[in-house]
Amino acid sequence: MSAPHHAVVSRLAADFTAMSEQFARVSADLAELDRLLTEQPIAPHPPQAVSAQPHYMPPPVPYMQAAVPTAPYPPPAAYPAQPPPPPIQTPPPPVQPGAERQPKPPRDASWIGKALAIAGVAVTLIGVVFLLVLAAQAGILRPEIRVAAGALLAGALVVIAVRLNARPGGRVGASALAATGIAAAYMDVIAVTSIYHWISAPVGLLIAALVGGGGLTLARRWNSQQLGLLVLVPLIALAPTVTGGVTMLLIAFMLAISAASLLVQLGRDWLWLHAARITASTYPLLIGLVAEYFGDHNAALLAAACGIGALLAIIGALVLLPSTTNRAAMALLTVAGLLPVMSAAVAFEPMVAALMAFGLAAALLALVLVGDRLQGVSLIVRQIWLAASAVSALIAVAVAFDGEIVAPVLLAMAVVITVAGRRDTVARFIAVGFGVIGGLVYLAYAPPTSLVRATELSTPDAVAVLVSSVLVIAAVVATVWSWVGRGLVDSQAVRVLMAALAVAVVYAVTTFTVTAGVLAGGEGGGFFAGHMAATICWIAMAAALFAFAARRDRDDRSLPIAGGLALVAGSMAKLFLFDLGTLDGMFRVAVFIVVGLVLLGMGAGYARLLASQDQQASQDRQQM
Known part of the structure; x- marks a missing residue:
């Protein structure tokens, strides 16, 4: 569109240029004619001629044609195209007095309503806890009245929330009221099960799962992550008060609400709600492990609960990864859900803790190996889980084996990982980490002083040192083979790496001999x-x-x-x-x-x- 426009403007400019030159020549000819007529005397005419015929001047066109030279003017297109005139820049309008500052957009005051709603949720639920616990301790009301009052309050709050949500601008208040009612009903079920013992634990867990699942389903229907958070976060903080501390029953209730909250997140990118459900299962399990360390005597149930929590974390990640945009955060939250299994050595026998850690490491490694065929398990997720698998395997080795056996096992793992994962950067770093830790343990059992003074070791320790020396040399060779020559490190780093590895080889050879x-x-x-x-x-x-x-x-x-x-x-x-x-x-x-x-x-x-x-x-x- 712009090319024809400029061509027309160029032709018009050429036409005006030609016309201006013609007018200049006509003006010059007229001036010359005036001079000639002034210098020559005019012959007198007879009176009758003058009176009969008026004075006549020749028309300008024939004269102009006579004055034009014989060579015709070139057509306008022959003239060079003139550039279009620059656009006229209009000056900015004058600033009116008092209009120097633009009016600021109105502040979003919705946060005030949200803050008040959150405060109302907290205060109301604390009042429910007082009703269920403190009133029972003081004997103010009968248990039936306390439980019924809590149930009626929970139902009324949910009904009011449903009505309020249908009104314009009522979503914030409806979410707060519904969350308060659902959390109150959940704690009412916990009190009936753990304080008054009116129903058995399995029945209480089923009712609690229905209450929590129903409330979180309402959050899914309203597409409100805030409602889900207002249900889970107060439960995490206040439920231990109802049960009188972190007990196995509380851990079971938290696992139930964590499983129920997983279902409502399907197809939703609710990362904060996922973090809350991971906290709901992990936080009481870690406290339970510490309590078991001090002699709580619930080892079997607690070990099963830790396994269930880890299973929920892994399944939740596999289900939610396709719908989330922050997969790295989801992978890290999954690792947080696995912390109770990794910390099992605090409370359980070494063999049990080692088997749990080995099982977790194997499961994560299997997911990493088949991760490219699982939807949502991206490269960053596989790398994070591979690192978690390595940490779990390291914990298992440290727990399962005695000191002199740890070094050869870690060095052997370093060699295997170096060879198997030579194409993966994270695997190479993991192998180096295993090699360094195994080398430090090796130094603890074969210090430099044993090379200066003759030190006689027991046969198992001597065999472990001999095997570790050979594995140190093998780990060094594998490390050089996997790192050098692949463009991963520059020449200066290669020299430093080779020097350090050469020292390790020389030390291992000397220690072996x-x-x-x-x-x-x-x-x-x-x-x-x-x-x-x-x-x-x-x-x-x-x-x-x-x-x-x-x-x-x-x-x-x-x-x-x-x-x-x-x-x-x-x-x-x-x-x-x-x-x-x-x-x-x-x-x-x-x-x-x-x-x-x-x-x-x-x-x-x-x-x-x-x-x-x-x-x-x-x-x-x-x-x-």
Whole structure:
């Protein structure tokens, strides 16, 4: 649309330019004609001619045609297109006096009504608690009257809420009234079951589930997350007062309301309500674990309740993840619901707690492995659950095994996770975490002092140290294989990582040889033989690094050569600073001769190999 418009404007501008030039030429010709007529005298006419014929001037058009040159003017399209005139900028209207400030939008005053409604819910429910508990303790009213009054109050509040919701602007007040009535009815059922014992616990739980489910169904029908929160949050805070503390019956009621609230969240993105239902089941379970630690004697029921709570958290996450927009928060809330199982070691026997933690770790790992086929289980969810599975597995290992067995188990897990999860960043970090923790436990049972003084260990501890030493070396190799060469870390980080891992390998080799020597030959000759073997292993590893460097390109030799030189320097330092003064007899002679021969062969062979490779490379370049 804009191109034809500019073309028409350009043609009109060219036409006006041509017309202005023509008018300028006509004006010049008229001025010249006036000058000529003024200079030439006019011949007198006879009177009759003058009177009979008026003075006649030639019309301008023929004269103008005569004055126009013979060459015609070019058509308007031949003239260059003139740019369109700039748009006229109208000045802003003058500011009227007193109109400098724009009127501010009116403040949203709805928060005042919401705050008053929440305060009313809290005060009313506290009054219901006083009616059910304090009045019973003081003997003011008969139990039937107290229970009936609570039920009537709950029903009246719900009926008024339904009527108020149908009126304009009544949603806030209706939600508050309905929440108060539902929570009051729920606590009335708890009181009937736990205080007056009029009905059995299973019947009370069924009635409570119906009351809570009905109230939360009303929240779903009204599409009001606020109503659900006003039902759950006061129950979490006030229900322990009705039951006289956190008891197994209260835990059962909280699990029931948590399960009922899950159903009303289907298809809704109600993250805060999900957080409230997780709190409703987790909070009393954690307090119950602490009470069991101090001798509450409900271990079997509490363990079952912890399992049910974890199952509700996992099922709730799988059901609600497809409809939520914040899946990371949902995954973290799920982990919060699993805390009672992870903390089971506080209250239960080690075997029971370890089995619970192992089961949880296996379940989470299974969900991670099949998560890409589950709707809503995104990458961030799988990563969070994988980390939770690792923590649960770590807790299980620490609880199930004794100290000397923990190190080899964790190091073996680090190797397996490194190999299996080499393509996943979180799995690699988990493997490193297991390796670091296992290495620290390994250091606790094989400290550096055991390498300086001969320390005889028991056979199980010595075997655990030997196995851990081998697994440390395997974990280091697996870590290098999974991290280096994949573009995950820069060159400087690679050098630091290789240096730290080389120190770990050297320490593990030395610990293995010394521990094996002491285990086989005692604190005397066995200790000396172990150190002799350690020094020979150091120089052998240096030779292996030089051989590896010789088979690499010139640009890739710096790192292995640096490692080999560092090992040679360490071997020489150990040889002269420790072995020379510590070893005795043939051990000293043997270590010096072997290390010397290895150094001689390593130097000669490496120089010859490098010369041969460089000569071959030079010939290849000349042929090219």
